[in-house]
Amino acid sequence: MNEDSYLLPLYNRLNVSFVKGKKSVLYDEKGKDYIDFTSGIGVNSLGYCNKELVKTMEKQANKxxxxxxxxxxxxxxxxxxxxxxxxxxxxxxxxxxxxxxxxxxxxxxxxxxxxxxxxxxxxxxxxxxxxxxxxxxxxxxxxxxxxxxxxxxxxxxxxxxxxxxxxxxxxxxxxxxxxxxxxxxxxxxxxxxxxxxxxxxxxxxxxxxxxxxxxxxxxxxxxxxxxxxxxxxxxxxxxxxxxxxxxxxxxxxxxxxxxxxxxxxxxxxxxxxxxxxxxxxxxxxxxxxxxxxNSGKLESNINYFNKYLDHLVDSYPKIFLQRNGWGFMKGLVLKDENKLSEIINNALENGVLVLKSGKNIIRFLPPLTISKKEIKEGFNRFEKTIQQS
Ligand SMILES: Cc1ncc(COP(=O)(O)O)c(C=O)c1O
Known part of the structure; x- marks a missing residue:
C-alpha cells in the first residue's frame, strides 16, 4: 500500500483499506471480507449501504x-x-x-x-x-x-x-x-x-x-x-x-x-x-x-452478542479477565496488555475488526443492526484469533 505521503502522520493505521461495505461486512481491494465489530468507532449505526438510507440520501441530494x-x-x-x-x-x-x-x-x-x-x-x-x-x-x-x-x-x-x-x-x-x-x-x-x-x-x-x-x-x-x-x-x-x-x-x-x-x-x-x-x-x-x-431485535442481538463474550471469558481464563460495558458498547479485559495490538492485528488477518480502549481492553462497537449470522461469523473468526494468541 502506498504510504500516505501527503497526509500528516497522525494515525497509527492498520495495513488495510476498505473499498465497500454491505450490512456489517466490509471488503478490501482484493475482495476479502471483514466482519465489522467497530462501526467506524460507533458511527455506522446502520452498517453499510442501508437501502432505505441510501434512497433518502439520493432524494435529498437531488433537492x-x-x-x-x-x-x-x-x-x-x-x-x-x-x-x-x-x-x-x-x-x-x-x-x-x-x-x-x-x-x-x-x-x-x-x-x-x-x-x-x-x-x-x-x-x-x-x-x-x-x-x-x-x-x-x-x-x-x-x-x-x-x-x-x-x-x-x-x-x-x-x-x-x-x-x-x-x-x-x-x-x-x-x-x-x-x-x-x-x-x-x-x-x-x-x-x-x-x-x-x-x-x-x-x-x-x-x-x-x-x-x-x-x-x-x-x-x-x-x-x-x-x-x-x-x-x-x-x-x-x-x-x-x-x-x-x-x-x-x-x-x-x-x-x-x-x-x-x-x-x-x-x-x-x-x-x-x-x-x-x-x-x-x-x-x-x-x-x-x-x-x-421496538421490534425487540436490538435487545435480542445484544443478548446474543453477550453470550459469545461470556463464552470467551469462560473458555480463555488465561487471556481474559472479564467483560465490561453495556448494550453494544463492550470490552473484553485482557490479562496481559502486551497482547492488545497482536490480537487486534491477528483479528484483522482473520477477517474481523475490533478496537482497543485504554491499555488492555478489546473494544466492540458493532453496527446496531448487526445480524445474528454476522455476530456468529465474527466471533468464529475472533475465537480463532484467540486460539492463535
Ligand atoms: C465520549 C466522547 N466524547 C467526545 C468525542 C469526540 O468526538 P469527535 O471525534 O467526533 O470530535 C469522542 C470520540 O471518540 C468520545 O468518545
Missing part, C-alpha cells in the same frame, strides 16, 4: 444539501423535535458536526450560565480521570488524561480533574459550575460509572443549581440499548452531547439542554451544523433505529 443557518431549515427543526422526544427530556438542541464541537458548545453554555446565573461568577468544570471529550483545545483540556496535554498549552482555565465521582462531589466549590462525564468511558477502558454514585452527584449539583453535563457522544443513539444511557441511569442531565451514530456516517453533532434561554443569537453557531442533508439523514436513521428497538 438541497446546504443553506446557512441564516435561514430556517425544516429538517433541522424536525430532527431537534425527534431527538428531544426520543430523549424524553424537556430540552432544546443545537446542531454541530462532531463530538468535540458538541462538547465545546456544552462548555460555552456552562460558562455563560456560570457567568450570569449567580451573584459571583462560576466557571470551573470538573471532569473524571481517563475521560475523553475531544481534541479541540478546550475539550482536550476537559479530557482528564494529562499525558495528552503536554505540547498544546496554554489552555483555558478552570478544568479540574477528579479520580472518581465521589472525589468530584468533594471538589465542588464556590467557583464550580458543572461536572461533565461519560456514563461509560469509551476511550478510557469501557468503564461504566456506578448508577447510585451518579445519582448522588446529580442530587448534589441540583441542590446547588450547578450543571450535570453528560457526554453521550459514544454511549448515545441506542448504543446502550436505550436511546440514551442517561435514560438507563434514570437521571436528568442539564446538558447532553451526541454525535457519532446520529446519521450513520454523515458528520453531525448535537448539544441538547434544558437551559433553553441561556445562549442567545450571536453567542454560538456553526456553518455546517444541522444542514439539510445531515439532518434529513439523521431523521431517517432515527426512524429506522426507533423501529428496530
Amino acid at each position: 438541497i444539501l446546504h443553506t446557512s443557518n441564516v435561514y430556517h431549515i425544516e429538517s433541522q427543526e424536525k430532527c431537534a423535535k425527534k431527538i428531544v422526544e426520543l430523549s424524553t427530556y424537556d430540552m432544546k438542541c443545537f446542531f454541530c458536526n462532531s463530538g468535540a464541537e458538541a462538547n465545546e458548545s456544552a462548555i460555552k453554555l456552562a460558562r455563560k450560565y456560570g457567568n450570569t446565573a449567580f451573584s459571583t461568577p462560576k466557571y470551573k468544570i470538573i471532569t473524571i480521570q481517563n475521560s475523553f471529550h475531544g481534541r479541540t483545545i478546550a475539550t482536550l483540556k476537559a479530557t482528564a488524561q494529562e499525558d495528552k496535554h503536554k505540547y498544546f498549552g496554554p489552555y483555558p482555565d478552570g478544568f479540574i480533574y477528579a479520580k472518581d465521582i465521589t472525589e468530584a462531589i468533594n471538589l465542588i466549590d464556590d467557583s464550580t459550575v458543572a461536572v461533565m462525564l461519560e456514563l461509560i468511558q469509551g476511550e478510557g477502558g469501557i468503564y461504566m460509572q456506578d448508577v447510585n454514585k451518579v445519582k448522588e452527584l446529580e442530587r448534589t449539583l441540583k441542590n446547588k443549581k450547578l450543571l450535570l453535563i453528560v457526554d453521550e457522544v459514544q454511549t448515545g443513539v441506542y448504543r446502550s440499548g436505550n436511546f440514551l444511557m442517561s435514560q438507563y441511569f434514570a437521571i436528568k442531565p442539564d446538558i447532553i452531547t451526541l454525535a457519532k451514530g446520529l446519521a450513520s456516517g454523515i458528520p453531525i453533532g448535537v448539544m441538547m439542554t434544558s437551559l433553553k434561554d441561556v445562549l442567545t443569537a450571536g453567542d454560538h453557531g456553526s456553518t455546517f451544523g444541522g444542514n439539510h442533508f445531515s439532518t434529513t439523514v439523521c431523521n431517517k436513521v432515527l426512524d429506522i433505529l426507533e423501529e428496530y428497538l
Whole structure:
C-alpha cells in the first residue's frame, strides 16, 4: 500500500483499506471480507449501504444539501423535535458536526450560565480521570488524561480533574459550575460509572443549581440499548452531547439542554451544523433505529452478542479477565496488555475488526443492526484469533 505521503502522520493505521461495505461486512481491494465489530468507532449505526438510507440520501441530494443557518431549515427543526422526544427530556438542541464541537458548545453554555446565573461568577468544570471529550483545545483540556496535554498549552482555565465521582462531589466549590462525564468511558477502558454514585452527584449539583453535563457522544443513539444511557441511569442531565451514530456516517453533532434561554443569537453557531442533508439523514436513521428497538431485535442481538463474550471469558481464563460495558458498547479485559495490538492485528488477518480502549481492553462497537449470522461469523473468526494468541 502506498504510504500516505501527503497526509500528516497522525494515525497509527492498520495495513488495510476498505473499498465497500454491505450490512456489517466490509471488503478490501482484493475482495476479502471483514466482519465489522467497530462501526467506524460507533458511527455506522446502520452498517453499510442501508437501502432505505441510501434512497433518502439520493432524494435529498437531488433537492438541497446546504443553506446557512441564516435561514430556517425544516429538517433541522424536525430532527431537534425527534431527538428531544426520543430523549424524553424537556430540552432544546443545537446542531454541530462532531463530538468535540458538541462538547465545546456544552462548555460555552456552562460558562455563560456560570457567568450570569449567580451573584459571583462560576466557571470551573470538573471532569473524571481517563475521560475523553475531544481534541479541540478546550475539550482536550476537559479530557482528564494529562499525558495528552503536554505540547498544546496554554489552555483555558478552570478544568479540574477528579479520580472518581465521589472525589468530584468533594471538589465542588464556590467557583464550580458543572461536572461533565461519560456514563461509560469509551476511550478510557469501557468503564461504566456506578448508577447510585451518579445519582448522588446529580442530587448534589441540583441542590446547588450547578450543571450535570453528560457526554453521550459514544454511549448515545441506542448504543446502550436505550436511546440514551442517561435514560438507563434514570437521571436528568442539564446538558447532553451526541454525535457519532446520529446519521450513520454523515458528520453531525448535537448539544441538547434544558437551559433553553441561556445562549442567545450571536453567542454560538456553526456553518455546517444541522444542514439539510445531515439532518434529513439523521431523521431517517432515527426512524429506522426507533423501529428496530421496538421490534425487540436490538435487545435480542445484544443478548446474543453477550453470550459469545461470556463464552470467551469462560473458555480463555488465561487471556481474559472479564467483560465490561453495556448494550453494544463492550470490552473484553485482557490479562496481559502486551497482547492488545497482536490480537487486534491477528483479528484483522482473520477477517474481523475490533478496537482497543485504554491499555488492555478489546473494544466492540458493532453496527446496531448487526445480524445474528454476522455476530456468529465474527466471533468464529475472533475465537480463532484467540486460539492463535
Ligand atoms: C465520549 C466522547 N466524547 C467526545 C468525542 C469526540 O468526538 P469527535 O471525534 O467526533 O470530535 C469522542 C470520540 O471518540 C468520545 O468518545
